[in-house]
Amino acid sequence: MKYILYDIESKDFFETLGALNVNEYTLINAAAPVAKCTGCFKCWLKNPGTCAFSDKMQHIGTKLLNSHEIIIICKGLYGGFSANIKRIIDRVIPGVLPFFVKKNKELHHKQRYKNNPEIKVIFYNGDEMSEKEREQAENLISAVALNFHSEKHQVVFAGCPQDAIKEVQTWTC
C-alpha cells in the first residue's frame, strides 16, 4: 500500500491530485476533524496496536507502518509539520512497540511490523520558510524516519501547492 497525506482543504487541490496517476495511492485528507493523541499509552498497553480513539484514524499507525511509501504534502510550521498533519503523525505510535532498540547510538522503539516505509515530505510553503526552518525540517524528517524505521526519506520544498503536485507527479508516473 501507498499513502498520500495532505492538509489542504480545497476541492481544486483534491481534483488536481486525483487527476494524477495515483490509483495505487490512498489519499488521506488531514484537514478532516479527527481526535488528537492525549498520550494515554492505551495503544501500547490496553489494546496493543490500536489507538484508543475509534475514529477514521484508529488504525492509521498500522496502515502507514505497513505501507511501502508515504507521501506527505504539508505546510511547514516552525520547521515541522502543520498541526493537521501532526495530529495524524502522533497517532502512528500504536504501530511500534513500547520496547527499545539501539539505533545510531540512541534508543528508539522496536518495530511491531517488519516493514520499512519510504517517507517523502513536500513542504508547499518552502519559499516562506526561513533558512533555519528548512534546516530544522530536514533534521526533523530524518528523526521521524528513524523512529518509524523508514530506511529512505526525502524532503522537498515547493513554492506553492500546485508545485507540490507537480513534484508528486514525478514520483507517481
Next chain:
Amino acid sequence: MDVLILSTSPRKSFSTSLYFSKILKLFLAGHNVEIILLRSAFDYNRAIRQLDKIDVLVFATPVYVDSVPSTTLEYLEKMEQYITAKKYKFSVYTIANCGFYEGNQCRLALKTYELWCERADVKFLGGVGIGSGVMLGFVRILPLIGLAITAIQLMIQAVVLCFENTFSFPLLFAGFFPANFVIQTALWILFTLGAFVHIFNLRTSIIKKRNHVCQYTTAWFCPRCLFVCMASLYWFFRALFIHGVMPWTLFRKDKEYVDSLCK
C-alpha cells in the same frame, strides 16, 4: 518578576511536564509564578490574558514524535498571531522532556520553540532537554510506595504483637527502622537529581534573564541498560495491573493488519 509556566502536555493526569513545572515554581519561590495547563480553549484564553504582564514565559513540554504535540502546535500558531499583533516582548525558556533515555532527543522539540519565538518576535533564551521522562514521572511516587510498604510492615508487626498479647506503642516502634521508605526516597532523589540540578540552573538563568544554552540530561545513576530493563518491566507491570493485559499480548499485531493479510 512575573513568570508564566505553560505546561503543554495533553495528558489529563500524571504529566511529567506538569511535575517539572512545579519543581521550577518551587525553585522560583519569591517570584510571582503561575502554572497553566494548556489543554483546552478555556486554558488558552486564561493564558493569553496573562501575557501582557509577564517578564518570562516558560514552556514545559513533552516530546511527541521528535516535536511538540499536535494540540500544542494549534495553540502555538494562534498565540504567535496574538503576540505579534500585541507586540509583546518577554523572554522564553523551555523545559522539554522525552520518553527515550537520551536528553538530546529533545533537541528538535526545543528548536521548535526557538523557531516559534522567531515568528512571534520574542526572545528565546534556551532551555533544558530531559530524557527518561516517563521514568522520572513514575519514580516520584517511589517515596509513597515506600511509605505504604512501611505502614503495612508496621501493621503486620502490630497484629503479631496483639496476638502475643504484648501490644504497646513503644514495643511496636522498638528497633524499627523504615528502611523501605528511606531506600525508595533515596532512589527517587538519585534518579531525579540530574533533572533537579538542570532545572535549578535554568531557574538561575531565568532570574538573571541570561541566555541559557540548551542543555541535556537524563536519569542520573541509571546507565542505559538499566533504563531499558526497568522501562520494559514498567510497561509489562502497568499493562498487567492497570489493564489486566498479559505481557505477550503487548507484541500482538493490530486486527486491521491481520484482516488485510487474510484478504
